[in-house]
Amino acid sequence: MGIETIAPLKRCAIYTRKSTNQRLEHDVNSLVTQREISSAYITSQQYKGWVELPNRYDDGGHSGSGMDRPALSQLMQDIEAGEIDVVVVYKIDRLTRSLADFVRMIEIFDRRNIALVSISQAFDTSDSMGRMILNVLLTFSQFERELIAERVRDSIRTRKRHGKMHGGLPPFGYIATPDGLKIDEPEAEIVRFIFDEFLKTRRYTKVMTAVRERRYCSSVKYSPRGKPRGGTAISPSTVYAIVQNPMYVGEIRGHDTTYPGEHEPLISRDIWDEAQIICQERKKRRPHNRDTDHFLAGLLWDDLGRHMRLDLKWHWGKFYKTYVSSNAIWSQKLFLRQYRASADQLDEVV
Template sequence: MKTREDVIYARQSVDRKDSISIESQIDFCKYELRGESHRVFKDKGYSGKNTDRPEFQKLIGEIKKGAVKKVVVYKLDRISRSILDFANMMELFQQYDVEFVSSTEKFDTSTPMGRAMLNICIVFAQLERETIQKRVTDAYYSRCTKGFHMSGQAPYGYRLEPTTMEGIRTKMMVADPVAADHVKLMFERYAEPETSFGDITRYFEEQGIKIYDKSLVRGYLSQLLRNPVYAEADLELYDFFKTQGAAIINDPADFAGTNGCYLYQGRDVKEDKDKSLKDQILVVAPHEPLVSSDVWLRCRKKLMNNTTFQNGRKAQNTWLAGKIKCGNCGYALKVTRNPSGYEYLRCSKRADNRGCTGCGTLRKSEFEQFIFAAMSEKLREFKLLRGGEEKVNPKLTALQVELAQVETEIEKLLDTLTGANATLLAYANSKIEDLDTRRQTLSKTIAELSVETISPKQIELLSGHLANWENISFDFDDKRKVVDGLISQIRATSDYVQIEWKI
């Protein structure tokens, strides 16, 4: 029979001066064990609001194997701050005859009174967590109302410089001379009635003007023109936001036209395009504006009436959408129609700002037929090579599990951004960037290994779809699924086509 052992568990969510370190927690627990042998499990950077922590899950696994005799913690909220989670864990401890010890609270889990006291304490632990969340939200709101720069990098056109406001060290936005001129140019040109996004992006490309070392694109331009951070805060701007339903912190007298402003919004606030700003907070800020309220409002009202720009629209013109890229620049190819009614594939960068020579002449119907024939031939060759044998790739399974964990972790970090202070925001943003890099690497590796996991059943399904391609009942979305199952990407010009296969 396997020997059961004592275990120390330690957790620290945020490394702060006023929080006890993991090392100190372990020292307290070692004293409780009086020198007995033990194993240590520790989770750093994980909240106690749930049990989804790597080392804690390993501990649960050891308990279920019958390898744990006693679990020692510095304080019971190191295990959990959730009543439900804690109750489930106590059930698990009792099921596997595991003793639970809090080194600073001295609970005896073998008696009904001890268990009752534990439940009472965990209620207060959860109350403390919810109170902390409320304090963080209140602090965030308070800083918003005073015009503090909350987090992240400055909007394009500004840079951040350290400053002190009301005795609190923070950062203030200061105009970056070159970038500020670019921003002013965008607003001034779009304020002209006949100027479109395309006119501006093409002009910037022709003049060699880059935004963060990249070509200006319509989507970015659209978002920048909507941001009131660039506008002078005067009574005209005050009246506009008041009619839009925004919560305006300052008195009308503060809108003197000498300062800029911030528009704050939480993650869960839903803005109805440009028609409503309900529940968002407008506050006069200490930085200088880049454009007059008149110019900003002319742009804003033009945007409110603009229905031609549709970002993220569902593909409907070709079942190759999302897969086909320009062979010269790598931008997406989109469907355009000439006056005679013929449909062609055209480089989106060429269309946006003439920053690419284009892909040449590619008729949509002919190109789709070419790709259909290529898919049919590729699948036929693949079936001959495989011979119908189904393969299992443990490495790919592990990568898929890791990808799911990474995506879950990204979601959790995104949840922390609501109401977080500047320190937590900086940490979360940095962590999200690292995780996203890992996510992209995993996705690429999984795509490369997919050849080893496609089953005979999937092969036959794809073959059936291709055989039924022209049937009227075989719809557009089905064709997109087939392409997604077989092809990673297509790069094309009128001179060559390069297909990256998934099989």
């Protein structure tokens, strides 16, 4: 009399991913399609003891080039917790397009005895043949990603060489139109005022103070989807970026050079050149502890066992030198503050 062998249960998690947010709000989208196909495949493997887990691991609007994805992070946490036996994906590039990331994931899968199944490519990493096919497919997937990235970079360089801005929001003082960048007069007046004040005062903070006193705000603009933006007070970072942006003199910034742009400039070449001279004069070289005579650098430890480093900073035109405790992660969790001592005084004592 034969005895039936009952297959052990295999808890299966379905992972889905879509690179863009398009159509995610629809009832039927790419994530739903991937999940339904994967669920049907798990059902067909019930004779092996496969059981679909109710947890959803769906990453909508996330690229496959990295691992910083919420659903993928949750999946890896559940794997480490021993709650998953099989990971099912529609295609391997839904999991990752990076060979290095894939190797790291496979190491985790091997350590936890997790099987990876790709439905459309028909392989299972539980056997050697499946592993070989997987490595070949992933190599081509990474090649495709790098090829796409090269095409995008080439497209950006070409548009810049022809004086066109490539994507993104238009800079402050301009609006985007089908015919290119056009001047937004209310914002353009603010840009000219910022440059004039910078040439007079030669200080970013004084320019920001003058902008605040006049209560300048950015214009309200609308995205292609009709969402309003702007209408807020101008931030210090905006002032800093305006003074150093070659767009306002009619140029497009490239990787290591600038190109003549098709748009109309807001300021003259003389004003731009004078502003850049002031910017260069105001740049301070960040001090390095090797440029000092403080011999205790690297030798001090505080009473909590934290290494004390030499900290050099400029503040209000004065150079401060202190020994400060390293902000170790464990001390951050315990909310332990850093010790700080004057380097000159401590050297004299020693």
